[in-house]
Every structure is written in C-alpha cells, then in structure tokens.
Amino acid sequence: MGTHYVVAVAGATGAVGREMLKTLEQRNFPASKIKALASSRSAGSTVPFGDGELLVEELTEKSFEGVDIALFSAGGGTSQKFAPHAALAGCVVVDNSSAWRMDDRCPLVVPEVNPDDLDWHNGIIANPNCSTIQMVVALKPLHDAAQIKRVVVSTYQAVSGTGHKAITELETQVRQLFNLQEPEVKVYPHRIAFNCLPQIDVFLDNGYTKEEMKMVNETVKIMGDPSIKVTATTVRVPVFYGHSEAINLEFGRKLTADEARAVLSRAPGVTVLDNPAEGIYPMALNAAGEDDTFVGRIREDDTIENGLNLWCVADNIRKGAALNAVQIAEKLIEKNLVTVSDRTVFEADAGL
Numbered sequence: 068m069g070t071h072y073v074v075a076v077a078g079a080t081g082a083v084g085r086e087m088l089k090t091l092e093q094r095n096f097p098a099s100k101i102k103a104l105a106s107s108r109s110a111g112s113t114v115p116f117g118d119g120e121l122l123v124e125e126l127t128e129k130s131f132e133g134v135d136i137a138l139f140s141a142g143g144g145t146s147q148k149f150a151p152h153a154a155l156a157g158c159v160v161v162d163n164s165s166a167w168r169m170d171d172r173c174p175l176v177v178p179e180v181n182p183d184d185l186d187w188h189n190g191i192i193a194n195p196n197c198s199t200i201q202m203v204v205a206l207k208p209l210h211d212a213a214q215i216k217r218v219v220v221s222t223y224q225a226v227s228g229t230g231h232k233a234i235t236e237l238e239t240q241v242r243q244l245f246n247l248q249e250p251e252v253k254v255y256p257h258r259i260a261f262n263c264l265p266q267i268d269v270f271l272d273n274g275y276t277k278e279e280m281k282m283v284n285e286t287v288k289i290m291g292d293p294s295i296k297v298t299a300t301t302v303r304v305p306v307f308y309g310h311s312e313a314i315n316l317e318f319g320r321k322l323t324a325d326e327a328r329a330v331l332s333r334a335p336g337v338t339v340l341d342n343p344a345e346g347i348y349p350m351a352l353n354a355a356g357e358d359d360t361f362v363g364r365i366r367e368d369d370t371i372e373n374g375l376n377l378w379c380v381a382d383n384i385r386k387g388a389a390l391n392a393v394q395i396a397e398k399l400i401e402k403n404l405v406t407v408s409d410r411t412v413f414e415a416d417a418g419l
C-alpha cells in the first residue's frame with residue numbers, strides 16, 4: 068500500500084465541494100482521512116461520502132494542522148483568508164476560486180496542459196476558471212500542432228457555475244412561470260429561466276466582464292505563451308450542468324479540419340464527437356457527469372487565413388472544477404510534490 072494522505076475539502080457543502088468529495092471517492096484517491104469543512108452555518112451537519120457521510124466541521128485557521136492536501140471551493144474571500152494559513156501549516160492547497168489565479172507565486176494548472184508548472188508551487192496552486200479549463204484542454208494540442216495566434220470564444224454557461232443557489236433559482240423560476248406566478252430574481256441581475264444573460268460576474272472599465280477577462284488572462288498563463296490573443300463573450304444560459312463554447316481559431320500555419328480532428332482524437336482528456344450528418348456533436352446534456360472535454364463541429368473558417376471553428380462542451384462542475392482539482396492533487400502525488408518548500412512566502416497574507 069502506498070502513502071495515504073489526510074485531505075480536507077473546504078466548502079464541502081457547496082455544489083463544487085460535494086462533487087470534489089464524489090470525485091475523490093470515485094477515483095479511489097489515496098486518502099487516510101477526509102475532513103469536510105464549511106462555514107459555521109453548516110458545522111454539525113453531514114455530507115454524503117461513498118456509502119456513508121462525513122460530519123461537517125467549521126473552517127477555521129486551525130483546520131489544517133496535520134492535513135496534507137486541501138481542496139478549496141468556498142469562494143474567493145474565504146480562500147484569500149484561509150489558504151495562506153493552510154500553506155503555513157504545511158498543507159498543499161488546490162484552490163478553485165479566482166483569489167490566487169493570477170498571483171505570480173501560484174501556478175495555474177490544467178494537468179493535460181501544463182503539469183510541470185506544479186514543480187514551482189509554494190503551497191497554493193490555483194484551479195483555473197471553468198470555461199478556461201475546457202477551452203485550453205482543446206487548444207493545447209492544436210497549439211502544439213499549428214501555433215494558435217488568436218482565439219475568439221463565445222460561451223454558453225450553465226447556472227451550476229454560480230453555485231447551489233443558482234441551481235435553485237433556475238428550478239424555482241421555471242416552476243413559478245409554469246404556475247403563472249411572478250418569478251423571483253435573486254441571484255442574477257435578470258431572470259435566467261428561458262433567457263440568456265450576456266453578463267457573467269461584474270463589468271470592468273474596459274466593457275468586458277470579469278469572467279471574460281479571466282478567460283483572456285488565464286489562457287495565456289496556462290498555455291505559457293503571451294503571444295496568444297484571446298477575446299471572449301461569456302453568456303449565462305438556462306442549463307443546469309455543462310458549459311458550451313463556440314471557438315474560432317487563427318493559426319500560424321494551415322491546419323485542415325481533418326488534421327485537427329486527428330490531433331484532438333489523440334489528445335488526453337478530449338473526446339471528438341463530430342458527425343453532423345448523423346446529428347452527432349457535443350451537447351451539455353450528454354457531457355454532464357462525464358470527465359472528458361467534448362469537441363465537435365470542427366470546420367475550416369475561410370474568412371481568414373488558417374482559420375478553424377469548433378464547438379467544445381464539458382461538465383463545468385467536474386472537469387471545470389472538482390475533477391481538475393483532484394487531478395492536480397493526483398499529479399502532485401505522482402511528482403512527489405505534496406510538500407510546502409518555502410513556508411514564509413504567504414506569511415504576510417496570513418497577517419503574520
């Protein structure tokens with residue numbers, strides 16, 4: 068029997084936290100103990116794990132003593148506050164929030180794309196934004212084949228990305244509308260049922276949303292190539308699970324649709340579903356609950372030199388969040404990196 072690790076899940080009662088627990092169990096993660104952490108509101112309650120359940124404890128600065136690996140999905144503010152304490156306690160954090168993604172001290176990792184960035188971690192590793200993860204899984208093999216110069220992406224994002232409360236909001240609004248009641252709007256700025264919202268997160272001074280700029284900046288950091296230009300329009304749609312993306316690519320050299328199909332068929336974590344004549348293409352409905360990123364509708368774009376269009380779908384809670392975090396933890400183990408080398412680096416963040 069190999070080494071087993073004490074693992075904590077911070078935000079264990081949330082949409083992503085629950086999926087993290089499910090993923091750890093399904094993949095037989097080498098854990099000797101799993102601690103479920105959440106706010107004081109849910110301390111004392113339980114969350115399902117395998118055939119049993121785990122008692123939820125309150126997340127505090129002291130939660131990480133004796134913990135080897137912590138998976139965080141409890142919001143940016145919570146990560147900002149508690150992840151440094153975890154790292155200082157010698158625990159390696161994989162953080163699903165946006166708090167540490169663009170911090171130069173933290174690698175931003177998708178294991179199929181840049182696993183070696185884990186080599187320079189200081190105790191906090193950032194899990195990228197859900198829409199970015201599935202996009203770079205598809206882009207990396209194409210970039211290696213023909214050098215991507217520019218990406219134009221439009222997203223169709225599920226409500227589960229906003230968390231439990233948004234899943235409930237869509238369900239409730241649909242029910243209210245069918246009962247001829249006025250739908251309650253609490254989570255999003257407008258009604259999401261039977262609607263599309265061209266706003267995810269807040270607007271920035273440049274007219275883009277924060278979500279759009281995450282896709283721009285995170286793609287460059289993960290791919291490690293500042294020459295790749297990305298522009299994004301991110302849209303929330305009334306789908307529960309699974310983000311879809313229409314991606315237009317411009318390459319440095321010609322890549323035919325057949326070549327792209329062949330490259331993607333060999334790529335780790337990608338399944339090509341591309342037979343339009345038979346009505347076969349990726350859909351959120353089928354991607355939900357699956358591990359892979361699905362790519363289809365691959366076709367050449369003749370309006371630019373070396374252009375290609377494709378459609379990319381993945382389960383935003385799984386590959387877009389929980390699975391990618393667990394895969395990072397597995398890669399850390401494989402690379403013998405479950406250790407914090409420089410404990411001083413986050414001292415100021417912890418207020419020390």
Ligand code: A2P
Binds near residue numbers: 104232
């Ligand atoms: P809780 O259920 O106790 O509020 P979601 O993204 O689905 O809304 O889930 C958010 C997760 O983050 C939940 O597990 C939630 O716990 C947790 N969380 C939110 N705020 C805090 C906090 N201040 N401390 C610890 N956990 C928090």
